[in-house]
Amino acid sequence: MDFFKQAVASAISKGPPFPYTWGDRLEDQGVWQLYNGTRREDGSDCSIFSFDVTANKNNLPMARNAVRKLRTIRHPGVITYLDSVETDSYIYVATERLVPLRWHVKRKSLSPETLKWGLFSIAQTIKFINDDASSVHGALRVGSLYTSESGEWKLGGFEVLSSMKDDDAVIYNYGSLVPEAGRYTPPELAKSGWSDIKRHPISAVDAYNFGTLIFEVFNGDFTGGEQAGQTKNIPPSMHSSYRRLVNSNPKARLSVGHFLEQGHRSGGFFETPLIKLTETVDNLGMKTEEEREEFLSDLEQLSDDFPEDYFRMKVLPELLKSVEFGGGGPKVFAVVMKISKKLSDDEFELKVTPAVIRLFSSPDRAIRVCLLDNLTLMIDRLPQKVVNDKIFPQMVTGFTDVAPVVREQTVKAVLTIIGKLSDRTINGELLKYLAKTSNDEQPGIRTNTTICLGKISKNLGVGTRSKVLIAAFTRSLRDPFVHARNAALMALAVTLDAFNEDDCANKILPALCSCLIDKEKIIRDQANKTMDAYLQRVRKYASSMPDTVLPPPSAIETSNSNNPRMSTPQSSEPASWTGWAISSFTNKVSAAAGEIQSTANDSVAPASRPNSAPLTSELRRPAPGTASASALHRQAVATPTALSARTSTSSNAQDYFQDSNPAEDDMIAWGEMEEESFFEAPSEAIAKTSTSSTVNPFQDDGEPDFAGWLAAQQKKPGAGKPLPKGLAKPAANGGRPVTAGRAATTGSVGGAGAKKAAVTTAKPKPLVAKKIDTAPKATDEDDGWGDGW
Template identity: 75%
Template sequence: MEFFKSAVASAISKGPPFPYTFGDQVDVDTSIWTLYAGIKREDGSSCSIFSFDVSANKPRLPMARNAVKKLRTLRHPGVIKVLDTVETESYIYIATERVFPLRWNIKRKSMSSETLKWGLFSVAQTIKFINDEASSVHGALRVGSLYTSLSGEWKVGGFEVLSSMKDDDAIIYNYGSLVPDAGRYTPPELAKSGWDAIKRNPLPAVDAYNFGTLIFEVFNGEFLGADQAGQTKNIPQTMHASYRRLVNSNPKARATVANFLEQGRRNGGFFSTPLIKLTESVDNLGMKTEEEREEFLNDLDRLSDDFPEDYFKMKILPELLKSVEFGGGGPKVFSVVMKISKKLRDDEFDTKVTPAVVRLFASPDRAIRVCLLDNLPLIIDRLSQRLVNDKIFPQMVTGFTDVAPVVREQTVKAVLTIIGKLSERTINGELLKYLAKTSNDEQPGIRTNTTICLGKIARNMGVGNRSKVLIAAFTRSLRDPFVHARNAALMALAATSDCFSEDDIANRVLPSLCPCLVDKEKLVRDQANKTMDLFLQRIRKFASSMPDTALPPASAVDPSTASAPRMSTPQPNEAASWTGWAISSFTNKVTSAAGEMQSKPNNAPASTPRSSSMPSPLESRRPDPGSITASASPLHRQAVTSPPLTTASSNANDYFEDSNAEEDVDDAWGDMEEESFFDAPSEAPKPSTKAAPSAADPFGDDGEPDFAGWLAAQAQKKPGAKPLPKGLSKPTNGRLAPATRAVSTGGVGGSGAKKVPAVAKPVVAKKIDTAPKDTGVDDGWGDGW
C-alpha cells in the first residue's frame, strides 16, 4: 500500500498538477477503477479519487476515457459530481465528491425497506433522464455502479460504456461485454444476439432490464443470474407487477424505467411514501403555501426512526432549521429537528444545531420557546456549561415573568434540566430570585412546581444560604391554600432533611409542621405525620448524644465559693415538685448567711439593686486594718447588709442580667408595684436623680432603706428636736463614716449606736429584741416604724 502511494506521488510529480491528497484505499471489486479516500488541499474537504492504472488495464483504457468524458458532460443531481480529472500516459484520476460503494450497505442489509425505496426512486429518476433527455443507454446498471454520498443519497456511476444512441460507433457495442460481471446482468436478447441488438430494440430496454435486476439485488443482497429475474422474494408486494414487467424477456414488451417511475408515484403507489415526498419538497420549503407546509409537516410526523440519517443531517436538517428561524415552520418542524439531532455526532451537533438553538431562545415566539423547553432534555448534554450559563440562561429567564402561564410553568420545569450547567453564582443569585417570584405565582400549579423544583435543586445551592432559603420557601408553602402545594412542601422538607441543622429543625421546622397535623385534608395530615416522625427521629438521636448538663462539675467549683447561696438549683435529695426545690433554695440562702460580714472595698462597684419588697441594709465602707465588724446576731447582719459578692452570685447575676428587665417585668406581670420577688438584678445602680425619700416612702434609691435620711426627716418634724446621734448622722455620700460602724450596744432595748474600733474579734450572735427602748427622747422611730 505504501509502495503504491509513493508510486502515485511519483507519477503525479511528473504529470499535470493534481491538488488532491490520496488517502486510504476503498475496496471495489467489480470495477475497473480503484477508489481512494482523498482530501482537497485547498480547503481540507474530503473527496474521493477514482484511479485507473493504464499499464495494468490497457485493454479497458477506452472505457476509462469514456467514463471521464461522460462524467464531465452529464450533469444531474443523481450522478456523481466530478471535481477534477487528470489523464496521463500512465494513469487517469477522477476527483469526485465523497462517495461510498452502495454494495457495503446492501451486503450488511443495513437499510430499511423505506430507505431502499427512496434510493431506487432516485436511481429511476436518473436513468429516466439518461434514457429520455440524454438519449443514451447506461448499459452497466447494477449495485456495483451505484454509490452513496455523504448525505446518504444514491449516486449513479459506472459510466464506462454509457453511450448515446445517436452515435453509430458507440462504445457500448464493442466494450459492453468487457464490463466486469457482464455475464450476470446482460439482458437475454443481448446474450443471444450480441450488443449490436441494442439498435433493433427500444432504447430504454437494456436499462429497464438492468433496473429490474437491481431491484432484486437491492432487496435480496445479490443477483446471481438470469434465472432469478422475475422472482419476487423480499420485494414489496405493491411493486411485484411493475417489477415483472421490467424483466420481461421480450424487450419490446418491457416497461421502461419512466413507466415504472410513473406507476410508483401514483396515489397510493409504492413510491408514495413520506420520505420520498419529503425529499421532493424540502428544497423549496420556504416557498410553500400554508396548506403545502401543513402537508409537509404531516409527512414529517409520519417518518419513523429508520430514516436515512446522513441525508437528514446533510440535506433535511439545514432546510428545517431555516424554516424554523425564518420560514415560520414552528414547533412541529423543530420537533423533527430534535428527532434528527439525536443521531448527530457531537461535532456535527455543535456545527449545525447549537447556533440555531441559541438564536431560537432569543425568539419572542412563545410556541417556539415552549418547544425549546420541552426538547431541552434531548440536547442539554450536547451544550457546554459556558454556553448554557452565559447565553441560553439569560434568554431563558424571561419565561419566569411571561404573561402566559404555560411559559412560566415550562420554564420552572426546565430548571431541573439546566441546573447542572449553571454556575453556583447564577444559582444562588439570579435563579433563586426568579424562583422566589414563581413561588408566589397566581397559578397554584406553578407554586407547587416551584416547591418541587427547590426540593430537587437543594444540593446545588450554596451551603451558606441553603437552609435559610429552603426553610423560608417550604414553611411558606405549608400555609398555601392549594392542598397539593402544602403536600409538596411536606415531601420537599422530608427529601431535604439532611440540609438542616438540628437547631433549625427544633426551632423553625417542627413548629411549622405542627399545624399540618390537623390540616383539613387527610392527604396533608398523613404526609405531615410522616415528615414529623422523620425529623423527630433525627432530633432524638441528636439529643441522646448531648451531655446531661452544661454546668461545670462540682469538683471544678472554687472551695471559697462553696458556701455561696444557690440560685434556685434543685438538689437530688429535695422534693421532686417545683415548689419543693424553690422553697428549699430560698431557705438555704438565709441560713448560708451566717458568719462574719465582708465589707466591700471603696473602689468596688455598687451592689446590685434589690426588689423593694426585700429591704436592704446599710452599706458600710471597708474598715481600717485591724478593725472588725461587730453585730448582735447573724440574722441582724443579714437584715442590714447585703451578702458578700461571691463567684457563684456573680455568675448568677450575669446569667439573669437583662438590660430591659424592668420593662419586661412590667409587661409580663402588670402593676405589682413593690411585689417583685422574681425580679432579677439587671445592672449596677446609677447615681439617683430622684428627690429625697419622704416619710411616706422611707425607702429610696430603688428600694434600698435610707435609715439616716428617714430619721433626719422625722427629727425635723418636731420643734426643738435634738440632732441625731453622731453614729446615725447621714453622711454627704450616703454612707457611714469610714472608721466607725453603727452596731447594736446589746441589751433588749438597745436602740442607740456607738463607735467601735475596727479590731478583729469574734462576735457571739445574740437574740435581738427589736422593740425600741424608751430613752426619753422622742426621735420619731415609733411614729415612723
C-alpha cells in the same frame, strides 16, 4: 498497501498536481480502484477513482468515456464530480465521499422502505438519461451504484454510457467488455451483440437492467438471466410492473419512465412517506400551510429504520431553515430534535447549536415553549459556556413573561440546565427569579418553584443554602394551595441534610407544627412524616450533647475560696425542680439579723395560703456560691448592734424551723422570692420602698409591693394591732423587732406624734418594678434573602 501508496505518491509527484490525500482502498469498481481521500485545502472527505493505464490499456477508452460523461452530466442522482487528472500512466477522478451499495445489499442492512426510496431515485436518474439525454447507460447494476454521505443512492459506472445520436458510441464496441457484463446483458443483445441497440427502443437495455437491479437489491445477488422475472422477496405491489421490465421482447418492455409513473399513482408502490418527504424537503419553505402540515404528518409516520444519513445531511438543514425563516413552528422543531438524536456531538455543535441559540431569542412564545420542552434532548450536547453565557440570558425572560405557560415551563427547565450554570449565576440571578415565581399568582407555578428549589438545593451555595430554603419552604407551608403546602413538606423532607440542628429545632420544627392540624389529610400525613424525620435528627443530636455546660461544684468552691461564703446547700437530696427554692429559703434564714420574737401576733390566724404555693419541704436551694438579694441587702443596711446580736440569737434559728404555724413561713418564703425581683433595681430606689404610700399591692402588672402594703397597714385604724410575723422592723435595742403598738407605747420612735410626722413627711415616688421583655429579639438572620421569599 504501503508500497502501493508510495508508488501512487511518486506518480503524483511526477505528474500534474492533484490536491487530494489518499486514504484506504475500498474495492475494485469495474475498471476502477476506489479509495477514500480528503481534500487538502479544507480537509473535507472525498473518494478517489484510480485507473492504471499501464496495466489496463485495453480498457482505457472506457475510463476516458467515464471521466468525460461524469464531468458533463449534472443530476442529483449522479455522483458529484470534483476534479480529475490524467497522465500517460494513470487517471485519477475525485468525487464526493461514496460507499459501494454492494456493501449494504450483502449485509441486508436496508429496510424495504429504504430500498424503494433508493430505487425511486435511480429510476428518476435513468429516466433523465433515456428521455432527456437520449442516451443509454448500458451498465446498470448494484456494482455501478453508490451511497453518498447523506445516504442517497448515486449512479456511476459511466464506462459505456453513450448517446444514441453518436454514430461512434463506445457502447457498440465495449458494451460486452464491461466487467460481469455476461450476467446482466439483455437476451436480445446476448444473441446478436451490442451493435443491435439501434434496432430497439433506447430504453430497452436500461429497462431490463433496472428489472435485474430490483431483484438484486431485494435478494442480495443476481446470477443470470434465468432469475429475471422471479418475484422472490419483491414487494407484491411491484410484481406486475417488475415483470414487464424484464420482458424478453424489448419492444414490449416497460420503460423506466413508465415504471416510475405507475409507482407514483395513488396507492402505488412509490407512494411512501419517505419518498414524499424527499420530494418535499427541498422546497419546504415555499409550501403552503396545508402542504406543510401534510409534510409534518408524514414525518411523524417515519420509523427509526429509515436512512439516518439522509435525515442528518438533507432533511435536518431544511427543517432548521423552515423553523427559523419559513414559519415551520414547534412541530417542525420537534422533528428536528428527533433527528438530531442520531447526530454526533461534533455534528450537533456544527449544525444544531447555532440555530438553537438564535431561536432562544425569538419572540414567538410557541417556539420558546418548544425549546424549553426539548432542552432535555439537547442539554448534554450544549457546551457549558454556551448555556451559561448565551442561552440562559435569553431564557430568563420567561420567568417574567405574561403567559403563565411560559413562566411554568421556564421554572421546569431550571432542573435541566442547572448543571451547566456557574455558581455565580445560580446564587445570583437565578435565585432572584425563583423568588419572584415563588410568589406567582398561579398556584401551580408556586408549587413547581418549591419543587425546583428542593431538587436544586445541592447546587446552591453553602453560605446561602439554608437561609434561602428555610425562607422559601416555611413560606410555602402557609400557602392556601394544598399542593404547594404538600410540596413544601416533601421538599423539607428531602433537604434535611441541608440544615444544621439549630435550624431544625428553632426554625423548621415550629413551622411544621401548624401543618399537623391542617384541614387536608394529605397535609397532616405528610407533616407527620416530615416532622418524624426532623425529630429523629434533633434527638440524635441531643443524645450526643453533654448533660450540662456548667462547671462542677468543686471548681466553683475553689475559685470562690477567697470570697465570703454566701450560701451552702442544705440538703444532699438529688436535684429536682424544687431544689432552688429550698436553697434560697435556707440562705435567707441564715442571713436574717436579730431574734425572732414570739408575740401576741402568734395567735393571729394566718392568711389563706394559695394552692399554687410550694410547701417548705418542696423548696430548693440555689447553686453553691450564690446568695439571695434580700440577704445581701439586709447585711448592707444592718446596724452594728444588729450584726453583733446575730451571734446571741443563733440558738433561736432552730425555733424558726420548728414554728407551730408553717403556713406563715411559706408565705414568707414566697414573699422573699418576690422581693428578690425588686432588687434588680438600684439600691437607692429599694431603700425608699419602705416609705412608699402606694396602696395597690399589684400596681405594676401584678407585681406585689410589700412595702406599700406595710405602710397602708400602719395608717389604718387600730394600727396598734401587731403586724404579721416576719414583717416587724428590727429594733436597735437588742436586735428585737418592734411592732407598731410597742413603738407607740414605749416612745422609742418618738410616740404617736413622731409616728404621725413620719407618715406625713414628703412622699417619695413609688418604686416601679423593672419589666422584663419576654418577646424574642428580632434578628435579621437571612441576610436579606428572606425578603425575597
